Amino acid sequence: MLEVRNVRKAFDGFQAVGGVTLGVARGQIAAIIGPNGAGKTTFFNLVTGHLRPDAGVVILNGRDITGLAPHDVCRLGMGRSFQRTNIFPRLTVFENVQAAFISHRGRGLSFFARVEGLYRDETYAVLESVGLQDKAGEVSGFLSHGNQKQLELGIALASEPELLLLDEPTAGMSATETRETIRLIERITRDRGLTMLFTEHDMEVVFSIAQRISVLHQGRLIAEGAPAEVRSDPEVRRVYLGERAR
Amino acid sequence: MVSSGALPDPSFLFAQALSGLTAAMFLFLIAAGLSLIFGVLRVLNFSHGSFYMLGAYLAYQIVQWAATTPGRFWWATIGAALGIAALGGVVERLLLRHLYAKEELYQLLFTYALVLILGDVAKKLWGTGQLSVSRPPGLTGAVELFGTRLPYYNLFILLLGPAIALAFWIVLHRTRTGRFIRAAALDREMLGALGVNVTGLYTGVFVIGSFLAGLGGALVTPVKTIVPGMDVEIIVEAFIVVVIGGLGSFWGTFLGSIVYGQVLSFGILIFPRFSIFSVFALMAVVLIVRPWGLLGRPLR
Amino acid sequence: MIERLARVPWGPLVMVAAFFVPALGSRFYTFVATDVVIMGLFAVSLNLLIGYTGLVSFGHAAYFGIGAYTTGILMKKLGVPFVLAFPAAGLGAGLAALVFGFFCVRLTKIYFAMLTLAFAQIVWAICFKWNDVTGGEQGMPEIPYPALDWMQRLPFFGDFRASDHFYLVTVVLVALCFWVLRRIVGSPFGRLLTTIRENPERAEFIGVSVRRYELIAFVIAGIFAGLAGGLFGIFNRGVFPDFAYWTKSSEVLIMTLLGGMGSFWGPAVGALVLLVLNQQITSYTEYWPFVLGTVLIVILFAFPGGIVGALAAGVTRLRMRHA
Numbered sequence: 065m066l067e068v069r070n071v072r073k074a075f076d077g078f079q080a081v082g083g084v085t086l087g088v089a090r091g092q093i094a095a096i097i098g099p100n101g102a103g104k105t106t107f108f109n110l111v112t113g114h115l116r117p118d119a120g121v122v123i124l125n126g127r128d129i130t131g132l133a134p135h136d137v138c139r140l141g142m143g144r145s146f147q148r149t150n151i152f153p154r155l156t157v158f159e160n161v162q163a164a165f166i167s168h169r170g171r172g173l174s175f176f177a178r179v180e181g182l183y184r185d186e187t188y189a190v191l192e193s194v195g196l197q198d199k200a201g202e203v204s205g206f207l208s209h210g211n212q213k214q215l216e217l218g219i220a221l222a223s224e225p226e227l228l229l230l231d232e233p234t235a236g237m238s239a240t241e242t243r244e245t246i247r248l249i250e251r252i253t254r255d256r257g258l259t260m261l262f263t264e265h266d267m268e269v270v271f272s273i274a275q276r277i278s279v280l281h282q283g284r285l286i287a288e289g290a291p292a293e294v295r296s297d298p299e300v301r302r303v304y305l306g307e308r309a310r
Numbered sequence: 311m312v313s314s315g316a317l318p319d320p321s322f323l324f325a326q327a328l329s330g331l332t333a334a335m336f337l338f339l340i341a342a343g344l345s346l347i348f349g350v351l352r353v354l355n356f357s358h359g360s361f362y363m364l365g366a367y368l369a370y371q372i373v374q375w376a377a378t379t380p381g382r383f384w385w386a387t388i389g390a391a392l393g394i395a396a397l398g399g400v401v402e403r404l405l406l407r408h409l410y411a412k413e414e415l416y417q418l419l420f421t422y423a424l425v426l427i428l429g430d431v432a433k434k435l436w437g438t439g440q441l442s443v444s445r446p447p448g449l450t451g452a453v454e455l456f457g458t459r460l461p462y463y464n465l466f467i468l469l470l471g472p473a474i475a476l477a478f479w480i481v482l483h484r485t486r487t488g489r490f491i492r493a494a495a496l497d498r499e500m501l502g503a504l505g506v507n508v509t510g511l512y513t514g515v516f517v518i519g520s521f522l523a524g525l526g527g528a529l530v531t532p533v534k535t536i537v538p539g540m541d542v543e544i545i546v547e548a549f550i551v552v553v554i555g556g557l558g559s560f561w562g563t564f565l566g567s568i569v570y571g572q573v574l575s576f577g578i579l580i581f582p583r584f585s586i587f588s589v590f591a592l593m594a595v596v597l598i599v600r601p602w603g604l605l606g607r608p609l610r
Numbered sequence: 611m612i613e614r615l616a617r618v619p620w621g622p623l624v625m626v627a628a629f630f631v632p633a634l635g636s637r638f639y640t641f642v643a644t645d646v647v648i649m650g651l652f653a654v655s656l657n658l659l660i661g662y663t664g665l666v667s668f669g670h671a672a673y674f675g676i677g678a679y680t681t682g683i684l685m686k687k688l689g690v691p692f693v694l695a696f697p698a699a700g701l702g703a704g705l706a707a708l709v710f711g712f713f714c715v716r717l718t719k720i721y722f723a724m725l726t727l728a729f730a731q732i733v734w735a736i737c738f739k740w741n742d743v744t745g746g747e748q749g750m751p752e753i754p755y756p757a758l759d760w761m762q763r764l765p766f767f768g769d770f771r772a773s774d775h776f777y778l779v780t781v782v783l784v785a786l787c788f789w790v791l792r793r794i795v796g797s798p799f800g801r802l803l804t805t806i807r808e809n810p811e812r813a814e815f816i817g818v819s820v821r822r823y824e825l826i827a828f829v830i831a832g833i834f835a836g837l838a839g840g841l842f843g844i845f846n847r848g849v850f851p852d853f854a855y856w857t858k859s860s861e862v863l864i865m866t867l868l869g870g871m872g873s874f875w876g877p878a879v880g881a882l883v884l885l886v887l888n889q890q891i892t893s894y895t896e897y898w899p900f901v902l903g904t905v906l907i908v909i910l911f912a913f914p915g916g917i918v919g920a921l922a923a924g925v926t927r928l929r930m931r932h933a
Contacts, residue, residue: 112815134814144815152808163805164816166798172818173826174798182798223816354720408911414719415666416910419867422860423910426903434897553724587735594728598713601721 065090065259066227071110071120080106082283083120088227088261088276093253095270096263098280099303104263105147107280108231112144113137124227139168143225145216147232153205157196157215160204162187164222187222193252194218210241214248221252228253230262234269242266246273271295279303321457326575328455332464332533334571335471339526340544341551341563342478343519349495349558350515353406353417357424359545361398361520364428365390365527366536367436370443383446383532391525398520402513410512429541438538443531463532470529474522475564482560491515495558550593556606565604621792621875625785632767632774642889644777646882648841651784653865653877654791655834660863661871662795663827664807665715668723668859669730670835672710673703675737675854677836678843679744682753685844692756696783696840703836704829706733711828715821730854737851749850753843780841787834788878794830795874803827864902868909870916879917 066088073081081103088094096104109115111122113134122130129137138144152160165183166172191197194214199207204215213233220228233249234242250273253260264270270277270291277294279287287297294300344358372386379385401424409417445463452461482488493501494511502508534540547570555566570589577588596603631643652674659665677699684690684698710729714722737744744750758775762768767778794800802823805813810820843849852858861884869880891901913920 114811114814133819135817135819138815138817146812150809150812152805152812154808155804159801159804163801163813167802167805167817171798172802172823176793177797178793179796179798179801219812219816405907405911412910412914415660415867416914418666418723419863419906420910423903423906426899426906430897430900430903549724557720587732587739590728590731590735594713594725594732597717597721597725597728601717 065092065125066111066261067121067123068111069121069123071107071117071122073106073110073115073117079283081110081117084280084283084285085120086278086285086288088259090226090259091257092275093250093260093273094262094276094278095274096261096278096280097265097267097270098263100265101282102280103283104280105231106283108144108229108263112142112229138223138225141224141226142229143220143223143227144229145213145220145231145233147235149209149212149216151204151212151215151219153203155204156201157191157204157207157218158187158200160215161190161218161222164219168223190218190221193221193255194248209236210245213237213245217248217252221256225258227259227261230260232263232265234264234266242269249273324456325458326579327572328458328460328464328468330571330573330575331568332467332571333574334567335467336526336530336533337544337547337551337570338471338475338564338567339522339529341548341555341567342475342560343522343526344545344548345552345555345558345560345563346491346522347516347519348552350491350498351410351512352414353421354549355519356418356421356545357401357428358421358519358523358548359541359543360425360428360432361394361523362527362530362544363432363536363538363541364397365394365524366531366540367432367441367527368393368524369528369531370436370441370536373443381446383443386443387525387528390528391521394524394527395517395521398523399513399517401520402516406516407509407512425541425545429538432541433538436536441536443536445532467529467533475560479560487514547589550589552603553593554596554603556603559603559605559607562603562605569604621788621878622785625781625788628781629778632770632777637771637773640771640774640777642885644773644780644845646885647777647780647784648838648845649862649865649881649885650878651787652835652838652842653862653869653881654788654874655831655838656862657866657871657874657877658791658795658803658827658831658834660866661873661876662800662807663803663824664810665824665827666719666723667714667726667828667831668856668863669710669726669728670831670862671854671856671858672726672730672733673707673832673835674839674842674858674862675730675733675851676706677703677839678849678853679737679750679839680836681840682750682843682849683743685756686750686753692844696837699840700833700837703839704833706836707829707832708825711825711832715824715828727856727859730856730859734851734854734856737854744851745849747851749848750843751848753846753848755844776844780845783837783841787837791830791834792874799823799826864906866916868905868916870918870920870922872915873918873922876916876918883917 068087069085070083071081072079072083084107096107098104106115110117113129113132113136116131120130121128124140124142127140129140152163155163162183165186166179169183171177171182188197188200191200194217196211196214196218199211204212207215217233230249234245237245246269249260252258274291277289277291278285279294279297279300281303286303287294287300340358340362344355347353347355347358369386369390372389373382376382376385406417406420409420449463449466452459453465482492490501490506490511494508498508551566551570552563554569555562555564573592574589628643628647632640656667656670659667659670680702681695681699684695685692690698710726714725714729717725738747740746755772755776756779758772758779761775761778767775802813802818805816805818806820806823814820839853842853865880865884866877867880868884869878870876887905888898892898909916915923
């Protein structure tokens with residue numbers, strides 16, 4: 065479904081991502097792991113169109129999307145959540161998700177319709193699947209961090225993607241919140257038949273749900289494969305030596 | 311003055327170029343402060359022009375008070391610059407500081423409110439008439455240079471400008487404080503986390519910028535009449551200069567001043583009807599084609 | 611009680627009440643009211659950019675000026691009737707907004723603001739210097755009133771002066787513009803504009819082409835500013851270059867802030883308060899800029915949400931106390 069071949073990106077001489085190739089099959093849950101600064105977020109930005117790669121191609125469902133603008137990539141079926149919570153703070157929870165529907169269903173250039181009840185059913189369906197239906201009327205900026213992350217997932221889902229990219233979905237969460245989020249993500253992916261690629265720091269998270277893991281270190285891919293293989297890879301162990309697993 | 315086809319007189323061209331350079335040096339003093347404040351505080355300080363104007367009025371006032379004291383022009387210049395620096399310090403510490411957490415629009419509008427207030431304060435204290443200050447004794451007279459007459463005072467300014475630029479550069483790049491200032495321009499949070507007193511640094515930068523504005527205003531008094539409206543005139547020009555040179559870039563501001571000075575000087579000859587147009591057109595072109603100016607950093 | 615008060619449709623009520631100002635019989639009241647209504651439209655058009663899309667424009671007066679000159683030139687020099695010259699103002703301003711906006715939306719924040727300012731000053735410079743077309747520095751005095759004789763046949767309103775008749779026409783036209791703008795901000799398009807304001811990066815990634823939406827908003831705002839300008843030129847009995855000068859842009863910006871960027875009617879309230887304040891203060895002192903600057907500082911530090919924002923916060927507090 066997603067194929068990334070040999071992408072590179074350098075900033076002012078610093079090679080953030082250097083020739084990474086990876087692929088995610090339809091329906092798979094894949095993870096990219098690596099220590100801080102390994103280039104995970106940069107890699108995501110290259111895939112989603114926020115950054116233009118210096119070299120390499122990104123192919124989604126057989127279509128070359130390298131260098132396309134983010135809003136175009138989104139329309140082609142890729143959804144994304146961000147590392148730093150990225151919502152619309154002064155809009156309510158409902159409005160946050162509704163906006164994504166409006167855009168995705170192509171009603172954005174409608175100037176005279178009334179927006180109040182538009183896509184109400186779909187929005188509530190998404191809110192329910194992320195567990196925020198009771199908070200629909202609340203201003204999203206005032207939600208707890210965990211709730212905001214749920215909302216972010218909801219916004220990403222509202223774009224009805226085929227491929228979902230999650231950038232550190234459990235960042236900053238307590239152990240309980242992390243477990244709940246993982247369960248949520250797993251359930252959603254299964255229920256909707258999504259393909260998922262996520263980056264993570266937390267090893268427990270990764271090994272519990274990922275079917276395929278790629279390990280990034282200093283912008284390069286150093287290992288790839290099923291969790292068990294990656295776990296026992298000596299290179300990976302060396303890189304992570306000294307890093308405490310949660 | 312320029313008839314189509316005929317080549318203009320070289321000494322005339324030289325005179326125009328010189329006048330453009332002189333204007334550029336004054337402009338540089340103002341624009342440097344503006345650029346510095348923007349680079350570090352991320353505030354586009356509209357009231358910078360007002361500080362310039364108040365510097366001029368203050369220098370005038372001190373000269374009047376000092377009546378016949380020898381060297382009064384220099385005392386007035388330093389006094390005015392210091393006075394405006396103090397004003398800047400007060401404004402930043404008491405008022406501007408509290409707006410940093412808010413949106414940029416609020417900071418901009420605050421500086422604009424200052425323009426309104428300070429403009430009327432000047433009007434109340436000094437009226438709406440034209441005032442002037444005579445050149446300091448010692449710098450009256452002129453020198454003949456390539457067929458044009460260059461007043462000693464203008465020569466002084468032409469030398470002072472680059473001297474201040476150089477001094478500035480040395481402070482920014484060779485002193486510890488300068489390094490902090492440059493670091494604050496790049497990443498204020500990091501700098502604060504490293505234990506540097508960023509709040510104090512901000513005040514300091516604002517004070518330095520204000521000092522330069524006041525100095526510029528004081529120094530311009532023998533060359534230009536002091537009138538209400540000179541605050542707006544200079545801030546618009548300073549804006550254009552920092553846009554051309556690159557917001558936040560030091561040498562960009564210097565280069566921008568020179569470029570602008572020449573454009574102004576020669577633009578009037580080429581397009582006499584559209585000189586005001588050409589200046590804003592230049593600003594628009596720069597913003598469209600290369601928003602980060604000649605020497606600024608490309609926008610992320 | 612509070613709930614019921616808050617739900618009253620104040621906007622439309624005020625517009626209806628506005629109809630009866632001429633009945634007060636004072637030339638002065640009609641004058642001020644016309645000014646307020648027109649500037650209210652101007653300010654609300656700017657708020658489409660600032661309050662709803664998060665785009666701070668320093669050069670909105672450009673479109674006001676273009677609208678005024680378009681109507682003025684058509685009516686005075688070409689004898690075009692008002693019924694065509696008025697929409698032409700919107701068209702002319704809209705076209706300019708399309709061209710200028712195309713370049714502006716490629717920039718962000720301070721650079722965007724500065725380019726809008728540069729374009730506005732270019733418009734001003736053109737109006738100032740193009741003597742043949744715009745009358746140059748002198749402007750175009752004596753713009754004719756639209757043909758309003760038919761209004762003398764109306765019941766109740768028939769006996770008013772020409773300036774009153776024009777005022778009534780203005781109220782109707784502005785009310786129509788407000789209605790359209792209200793529908794636009796309450797539409798799916800309007801909702802997506804707020805996402806751009808809140809988080810442009812995220813908006814991109816729900817599929818919103820931020821630049822395109824910003825340009826559309828810019829053009830819409832320009833059209834309505836132009837319409838306001840067209841009306842203002844006639845009201846002012848003359849069109850002058852300073853309609854496009856940056857001080858006009860700053861005036862409308864302050865109105866927007868004063869009234870409150872966070873609501874639809876806020877800027878109109880700001881226009882009302884600022885113009886009335888201006889009238890009162892300038893009759894006492896020449897130091898209006900000082901007063902304006904002080905008011906601005908008070909708003910910035912104490913009432914960042916403007917008048918309407920402060921009122922809304924007050925209502926919320928009262929609600930919570932009664933809950």
